[in-house]
Amino acid sequence: MTKKAIVWIREDFRVENNEALAYASQNHKFVSALYIYNSKNFDKKREAQKWWLSKSLEAFNLDLKKFNISLEIQSGDELEVFSNIKKKDDVTVYWSKVYEPDVINKGKKIRDLLIKNEIEYKYFKGNILVEFQDLTKDDGTPYKVFTPFWKKTEKFYISKAISKNFKIKSKDKKMSTFKKSIIPEEILPKNNWYKKLEKYWTPSEQEAKKYLNELIKDKIEDYGDARDIPGVNGTSKLSPFLKFGQIHVETIWKKCHDIKFKKIGYRKYINELGWREFSHSLINYFPQMLKGNLRKDFDNFPWVKNENFLKRWKQGMTGYPIVDAGMRELYETGWMHNRVRMIVASFLVKHLRIHWMEGEKHFKNCLVDYNEASNIAQWQWVAGCGADAAPYFRIFNPILQGEKFDKDGIYTKKWVPELLNMPNKFLYKPWELEKKYQEQIKIVIGKDYPEPMVDHATARNAALDAFQKIKKN
Numbered sequence: 001m002t003k004k005a006i007v008w009i010r011e012d013f014r015v016e017n018n019e020a021l022a023y024a025s026q027n028h029k030f031v032s033a034l035y036i037y038n039s040k041n042f043d044k045k046r047e048a049q050k051w052w053l054s055k056s057l058e059a060f061n062l063d064l065k066k067f068n069i070s071l072e073i074q075s076g077d078e079l080e081v082f083s084n085i086k087k088k089d090d091v092t093v094y095w096s097k098v099y100e101p102d103v104i105n106k107g108k109k110i111r112d113l114l115i116k117n118e119i120e121y122k123y124f125k126g127n128i129l130v131e132f133q134d135l136t137k138d139d140g141t142p143y144k145v146f147t148p149f150w151k152k153t154e155k156f157y158i159s160k161a162i163s164k165n166f167k168i169k170s171k172d173k174k175m176s177t178f179k180k181s182i183i184p185e186e187i188l189p190k191n192n193w194y195k196k197l198e199k200y201w202t203p204s205e206q207e208a209k210k211y212l213n214e215l216i217k218d219k220i221e222d223y224g225d226a227r228d229i230p231g232v233n234g235t236s237k238l239s240p241f242l243k244f245g246q247i248h249v250e251t252i253w254k255k256c257h258d259i260k261f262k263k264i265g266y267r268k269y270i271n272e273l274g275w276r277e278f279s280h281s282l283i284n285y286f287p288q289m290l291k292g293n294l295r296k297d298f299d300n301f302p303w304v305k306n307e308n309f310l311k312r313w314k315q316g317m318t319g320y321p322i323v324d325a326g327m328r329e330l331y332e333t334g335w336m337h338n339r340v341r342m343i344v345a346s347f348l349v350k351h352l353r354i355h356w357m358e359g360e361k362h363f364k365n366c367l368v369d370y371n372e373a374s375n376i377a378q379w380q381w382v383a384g385c386g387a388d389a390a391p392y393f394r395i396f397n398p399i400l401q402g403e404k405f406d407k408d409g410i411y412t413k414k415w416v417p418e419l420l421n422m423p424n425k426f427l428y429k430p431w432e433l434e435k436k437y438q439e440q441i442k443i444v445i446g447k448d449y450p451e452p453m454v455d456h457a458t459a460r461n462a463a464l465d466a467f468q469k470i471k472k473n
């Protein structure tokens with residue numbers, strides 16, 4: 001066993017229940033953590049996450065200090081960084097898995113390099129309940145339908161995959177491997193947009209634990225209903241913490257499992273964790289999803305290219321208040337409520353017939369919780385071209401969705417404040433309010449708030465016609 005260990009941190013910014021760190025600290029005299037910032041993975045694509053990453057590195061560094069473990073941040077390509085480690089350095093390299101096809105491929109190349117350079121290494125299960133390789137249908141093929149997938153996955157997890165808690169051992173002395181490190185601020189996006197995010201989030205392991213406690217104490221009982229109401233703070237908001245591994249999904253699962261009286265909200269919540277598992281399984285078994293439709297018949301779908309429409313959608317200026325509220329929440333906070341994600345995504349792919357990949361790209365750039373698996377799988381779910389997807393012909397009506405899920409307008413008026421004085425009866429179809437009343441309340445449609453960019457009924461019919469075309473092919 002080597003004297004030193006490097007734990008390569010990718011999406012595991014936590015000291016609690018971090019198997020790779022715990023193992024290294026228990027088996028080596030000196031341990032350091034390494035983060036490699038490869039700008040190619042972020043440039044112009046994941047601005048919100050650059051901010052989250054930078055802040056996470058700061059917080060994680062402080063947490064590691066308590067164990068006498070230093071955090072070294074290197075900038076560049078992962079292979080180049082690892083090629084600087086030589087056999088004479090007397091180190092073993094550890095990491096936790098990340099379940100994305102490109103990351104897995106990169107990991108394989110690094111493993112080969114370490115083998116070539118005769119450097120010891122070991123990797124561990126990542127932030128998942130069940131690894132996708134462990135689960136297929138009885139005939140060996142992957143699942144494409146959620147319910148049977150999750151039934152089997154949860155059963156497998158409970159019987160075979162529950163991990164024990166891993167504890168880090170403090171080290172006597174710090175060590176470092178690299179001459180120079182970059183500092184987290186160097187990762188911050190160039191555009192000051194990220195400053196908005198500071199109002200809403202504190203990326204750290206402690207904050208993740210706080211959110212989990214709030215979930216268990218105040219939210220999980222009513223989660224079944226509250227999760228659909230964007231005006232209520234009814235969901236856990238753990239998604240960005242999960243993405244960066246500030247909390248392990250097993251920690252969440254176990255805490256939920258320990259609840260004594262498990263009401264319906266508990267089951268609903270656990271099922272959502274199941275969707276996360278399902279998405280990871282899908283993109284690994286069907287990596288073609290990363291580049292296009294899972295359902296090949298959708299390759300002939302007559303998508304519309306319209307830069308102006310796309311821009312208005314991104315800006316939250318569609319003239320449909322619930323859609324605009326969601327898009328503005330995203331731009332302001334780096335997060336959007338799940339119900340509204342479904343509404344805005346449906347609007348883009350069905351009312352505007354713009355390719356789901358345009359929406360996926362925008363979400364990737366703006367979401368602090370961007371997760372390749374969930375984002376790709378969910379966009380394809382909404383578009384109808386994914387696994388177990390919502391049928392394309394089921395088209396969300398943005399007026400009815402608003403009236404049903406935000407009937408008092410709490411959410412919509414928060415994010416679209418120019419509609420504050422709009423009577424709730426007209427909130428989701430403000431153009432129907434007579435002009436003279438619009439003038440009285442000083443919300444003239446077309447002047448103070450946009451006209452609807454497409455007519456719902458016309459857009460719906462056009463979408464259905466387009467869908468008929470792919471069915472005929």
Ligand SMILES: Cc1cc2nc3c(=O)[nH]c(=O)nc-3n(C[C@H](O)[C@H](O)[C@H](O)COP(=O)(O)OP(=O)(O)OC[C@H]3O[C@@H](n4cnc5c(N)ncnc54)[C@H](O)[C@@H]3O)c2cc1C
Binds near residue numbers: 227239279337363375
């Ligand atoms: C078009 C679209 C794009 C999406 N993109 C992402 C994404 O990039 N990253 C992401 O984490 N989620 C994505 N989701 C799923 C979901 O919207 C978010 O996970 C959820 O809103 C996060 O908030 P929360 O932590 O409060 O969720 P909670 O309701 O508290 O759920 C708990 C956890 O379960 C998981 N989860 C919940 N719903 C889903 C779902 N439908 N699919 C997969 N996992 C789920 C998340 O990890 C979440 O943190 C997307 C959904 C849609 C419709």
